Amino acid sequence: xxxxxxxxxxxxxxxxxxxxxxxxxxxxxxxxxxxLTDLVVKLVEPYPETVGLYIEHGWGRPTxxxxxxxxxxxxxxxxxxxxxxxxxxxxxxxxPGWIMIDRHxxxxxxxxxxxxxIEVVNDVHLMEAGKKLLVVHVDISFNGFLxxxxxxxxxxxxxKLISWRYVxxxxxxxxxxxxxxxxxxxxEQFKKMPGEDLADVLEILPKKxxxxxxxxxxxxxxxxxxxxxxxxxxxxxxxxxxxxKAKLILSELSIPQIVDLFSILPYDDIVELTNLxxxxxxxxxxxxxxxEESTARELASNNFIAVKSDITVGDILKQIRSxxxxxxxxxxxxxxxxxxxxxxxxxIRQVILAxxxxxxxxxxxxxxxxxxxxxxREDICELFAKYNFRMLPVVDKKDVLxxxxxxxxVMKPSV
Numbered sequence: 001x002x003x004x005x006x007x008x009x010x011x012x013x014x015x016x017x018x019x020x021x022x023x024x025x026x027x028x029x030x031x032x033x034x035x036l037t038d039l040v041v042k043l044v045e046p047y048p049e050t051v052g053l054y055i056e057h058g059w060g061r062p063t064x065x066x067x068x069x070x071x072x073x074x075x076x077x078x079x080x081x082x083x084x085x086x087x088x089x090x091x092x093x094x095x096p097g098w099i100m101i102d103r104h105x106x107x108x109x110x111x112x113x114x115x116x117x118i119e120v121v122n123d124v125h126l127m128e129a130g131k132k133l134l135v136v137h138v139d140i141s142f143n144g145f146l147x148x149x150x151x152x153x154x155x156x157x158x159x160k161l162i163s164w165r166y167v168x169x170x171x172x173x174x175x176x177x178x179x180x181x182x183x184x185x186x187x188e189q190f191k192k193m194p195g196e197d198l199a200d201v202l203e204i205l206p207k208k209x210x211x212x213x214x215x216x217x218x219x220x221x222x223x224x225x226x227x228x229x230x231x232x233x234x235x236x237x238x239x240x241x242x243x244x245k246a247k248l249i250l251s252e253l254s255i256p257q258i259v260d261l262f263s264i265l266p267y268d269d270i271v272e273l274t275n276l277x278x279x280x281x282x283x284x285x286x287x288x289x290x291x292e293e294s295t296a297r298e299l300a301s302n303n304f305i306a307v308k309s310d311i312t313v314g315d316i317l318k319q320i321r322s323x324x325x326x327x328x329x330x331x332x333x334x335x336x337x338x339x340x341x342x343x344x345x346x347x348i349r350q351v352i353l354a355x356x357x358x359x360x361x362x363x364x365x366x367x368x369x370x371x372x373x374x375x376x377r378e379d380i381c382e383l384f385a386k387y388n389f390r391m392l393p394v395v396d397k398k399d400v401l402x403x404x405x406x407x408x409x410v411m412k413p414s415v
Contacts, residue, residue, distance in 0.1 A: 050133035137161035195224030223252035256409035300403030314356030
């Protein structure tokens with residue numbers, strides 16, 4: 001929360017996620033009438049204005065709507081209002097031009113002016129100015145996501161605020177009936193989309209636009225999007241790739257990902273792409289393509305994080321913040337001995353929530369669900385289906401960690 005006072009103005013900034021769930025007290029602090037479920041705003045220029053508080057009681061009880069002019073002050077997650085004119089405030093009745101922040105903005109997909117997905121609204125930035133509460137920004141940062149999850153005390157990244165002037169529901173009806181809001185910003189943001197979202201966009205674009213978008217991506221982001229796309233889109237993209245770009249993209253893919261990709265391509269494309277691989281990698285890909293069954297060791301990737309048991313949470317966070325790891329590595333952290341024997345695993349969420357001075361042996365899970373190096377692909381799929389992990393470690397008979405297998409590498413359909 002930020003406040004500013006001057007001779008001519010007084011205002012402060014608040015985040016919706018910090019207000020959601022606040023106690024609403026009528027008159028005094030002891031007269032609680034409910035918790036804030038949502039803020040109702042009216043779409044007016046230049047910034048939407050809050051028109052009231054929406055309270056949902058659950059258990060079939062009617063809602064209440066408190067007009068904004070009845071709000072006296074907001075402090076310490078308590079909203080003080082005038083007592084209701086009767087026993088309760090009246091139920092909420094929607095009006096033309098009104099939307100709700102949580103229901104119609106939070107979690108919405110933001111589209112650029114061409115209708116491509118960019119980011120997701122993780123929080124809404126409000127300005128209290130005089131007697132008005134205005135929507136001034138949307139926050140697309142990870143910090144906004146943490147606040148939304150009740151973990152606002154953790155600040156991992158800087159806020160990424162986009163002015164409301166650039167974020168506009170196409171209409172009230174669009175805000176209510178769709179999962180998107182439109183956005184007018186640079187297409188550089190487009191390149192920062194998650195791979196699965198990029199894949200969704202590539203699948204619906206016309207061929208020429210698809211090629212133009214894909215060619216603008218760096219090799220890492222292009223590879224991420226390619227493996228997430230459906231087979232038809234994969235074939236279209238590969239058929240239009242230049243050799244230089246194809247070689248860079250293949251260098252970003254694991255062997256199982258290459259095998260899955262090749263399995264849906266025409267023979268001529270497979271031959272051409274195989275020639276772009278390093279000899280050792282090409283040989284492994286050929287062997288896997290020719291085999292009906294692949295073992296865990298053959299499918300294993302070195303795309304994971306392993307740490308020794310004598311370090312702290314703070315040490316792990318320093319390594320992660322150094323930026324030396326790819327985003328899909330930062331899911332589970334494996335704990336090993338000096339001989340690389342697997343002794344524990346930690347979910348990244350446990351690391352974020354723990355104190356910096358916590359020893360990792362205090363929060364790790366042991367023993368670890370793992371895959372024997374000789375296990376076949378069909379059995380590996382059964383393990384993933386049973387435990388629902390994003391990746392599983394591969395070990396030898398002495399529990400030495402050999403690599404990991406990612407869910408997407410073995411569970412994604414090949415046809």
